[in-house]
Amino acid sequence: MAALHGCGSDDSSSSSNTASNNPPATTPTPAPDAATASANIQAAWVEIGDGNQALARVVTRYTAEAGAGANAQCPLLTVDGKAARMTLRVGPATAPLRTTASAAADSKPSEFPVSVCEATLPAGAASAAIGAQVLPLPKATPQRIVVLADTGCRLKKADNAWQACSDTEAWPLASLAATAAGFNPDLVLHIGDYHYRENACPPDIAGCQGSPWGYGWDTWQADLFKPAAPLLAKAPWVVVRGNHEECARAGQGWARFLDTRPYDATRSCDDPANDAIANYADPYAVSLGGGSQVIVFDSAKAGKAALATNDPQFIAYQKQFQTVATLAAKTGMTTTIFTNHHPILGFAPVAGANPAPGNLALQSVMSNLNAQAYYPTGIQLALHGHVHDFQAINFASAHPATIVSGNGGDNLDVALPDPLPAGSVPAPGTTIDRITHHASFGFLVMDRHASPATGWQFKAYTKAGKLLATCDQTGNTLTCDKTGFLTP
Numbered sequence: 001m002a003a004l005h006g007c008g009s010d011d012s013s014s015s016s017n018t019a020s021n022n023p024p025a026t027t028p029t030p031a032p033d034a035a036t037a038s039a040n041i042q043a044a045w046v047e048i049g050d051g052n053q054a055l056a057r058v059v060t061r062y063t064a065e066a067g068a069g070a071n072a073q074c075p076l077l078t079v080d081g082k083a084a085r086m087t088l089r090v091g092p093a094t095a096p097l098r099t100t101a102s103a104a105a106d107s108k109p110s111e112f113p114v115s116v117c118e119a120t121l122p123a124g125a126a127s128a129a130i131g132a133q134v135l136p137l138p139k140a141t142p143q144r145i146v147v148l149a150d151t152g153c154r155l156k157k158a159d160n161a162w163q164a165c166s167d168t169e170a171w172p173l174a175s176l177a178a179t180a181a182g183f184n185p186d187l188v189l190h191i192g193d194y195h196y197r198e199n200a201c202p203p204d205i206a207g208c209q210g211s212p213w214g215y216g217w218d219t220w221q222a223d224l225f226k227p228a229a230p231l232l233a234k235a236p237w238v239v240v241r242g243n244h245e246e247c248a249r250a251g252q253g254w255a256r257f258l259d260t261r262p263y264d265a266t267r268s269c270d271d272p273a274n275d276a277i278a279n280y281a282d283p284y285a286v287s288l289g290g291g292s293q294v295i296v297f298d299s300a301k302a303g304k305a306a307l308a309t310n311d312p313q314f315i316a317y318q319k320q321f322q323t324v325a326t327l328a329a330k331t332g333m334t335t336t337i338f339t340n341h342h343p344i345l346g347f348a349p350v351a352g353a354n355p356a357p358g359n360l361a362l363q364s365v366m367s368n369l370n371a372q373a374y375y376p377t378g379i380q381l382a383l384h385g386h387v388h389d390f391q392a393i394n395f396a397s398a399h400p401a402t403i404v405s406g407n408g409g410d411n412l413d414v415a416l417p418d419p420l421p422a423g424s425v426p427a428p429g430t431t432i433d434r435i436t437h438h439a440s441f442g443f444l445v446m447d448r449h450a451s452p453a454t455g456w457q458f459k460a461y462t463k464a465g466k467l468l469a470t471c472d473q474t475g476n477t478l479t480c481d482k483t484g485f486l487t488p
């Protein structure tokens with residue numbers, strides 16, 4: 001104010017108390033932007049794509065006037081004080097019923113009465129917000145990463161599996177996500193299987209009454225965006241695709257909401273004729289800075305059986321693993337973490353029997369490329385979900401340490417036998433040194449070792465935040481403070 005008064009040429013003719021007699025003109029408040037109103041925004045998050053692009057995404061119920069242009073559905077994104085309208089990724093639609101993993105009588109068209117909007121955040125942005133909702137920004141060298149997987153509530157007729165979605169003990173994602181957010185991660189890694197509400201809850205099952213089902217927005221909102229909101233608000237996510245997000249299951253939602261690539265009808269999973277394209281994706285690396293990187297691999301459609309070399313699926317995964325080898329060969333890396341949904345050198349427990357090995361489809365492709373090394377040179381650690389437990393495996397053979405973190409909310413698997421039966425191996429040619437495991441709901445917190453050390457420390461927590469095990473990774477060695485089965 002002093003500067004303004006000083007500039008005035010007619011101060012002498014004014015009263016000495018100018019401010020009280022002549023209130024300074026105020027800039028008119030712009031009309032609130034309806035597309036940015038918080039009531040319309042159903043979800044907002046940031047995910048990291050190829051080349052470390054920070055992709056801001058929004059799900060909105062706002063519908064602009066006819067003729068206003070596609071992007072008029074989208075809110076304003078304010079980055080470092082400058083507001084710009086986000087770009088429409090895909091508008092509302094109801095996809096015609098396609099073949100699904102369920103019988104036609106237990107399926108329905110996927111309704112998406114929402115628009116998905118997006119914008120790429122500029123590198124080095126210091127702040128980003130949609131209205132009053134502040135978005136988390138990526139850090140060049142994240143120090144702490146939360147890892148979780150297999151988080152949805154299982155409603156599946158074929159298995160007669162009806163998880164009690166409204167019981168926060170039986171399906172704990174909301175409390176687990178809130179606990180994990182309390183660790184203040186710089187980044188979140190979700191290793192797949194976000195959506196589990198596939199079929200209608202039967203009338204005689206109390207725990208899931210009223211749950212949405214099928215593959216539309218309502219199920220994605222209930223299974224992921226609502227319960228995980230505190231964790232989506234806390235840090236950008238790296239998103240890995242699970243088998244529940246293959247095209248015949250929740251692939252349509254994957255393509256609309258989470259796939260880091262531009263939305264494309266061929267990859268939308270709407271038309272089964274394109275599934276051979278839409279069920280696969282090129283791997284990409286996310287730099288974690290300081291000599292660490294994560295390679296993200298889409299194994300959504302990997303089946304259980306070994307593949308013949310002339311199988312189109314073999315050829316697709318072979319191409320993907322060739323790209324992995326190129327990414328893993330990047331110079332200057334001390335810790336390359338491979339992540340995909342299905343455990344490759346991990347176990348799947350079987351009630352009353354010896355545990356099953358890792359995924360045979362992926363192993364068949366990997367052994368064809370790299371013999372019994374399986375992984376290409378340069379990978380120190382593998383992170384997976386899919387099996388609903390926690391496993392931390394250190395090999396006596398020269399294989400990447402392997403961690404499974406699939407205990408994020410869906411029904412848990414039975415515990416692995418303890419001790420493991422003699423000779424148990426996840427793949428021919430591997431030798432287990434030590435395994436640490438538990439079968440309780442929880443998540444992992446990864447903390448970067450202080451320089452000049454390399455690698456990461458992994459802490460396995462229960463959903464309530466109780467520490468169960470601490471494992472230190474350096475190179476392909478993983479050393480845990482406990483071994484065998486852990487009870488919470």
Ligand SMILES: [Fe+2]
Binds near residue numbers: 150242243386
């Ligand atoms: Fe899975």
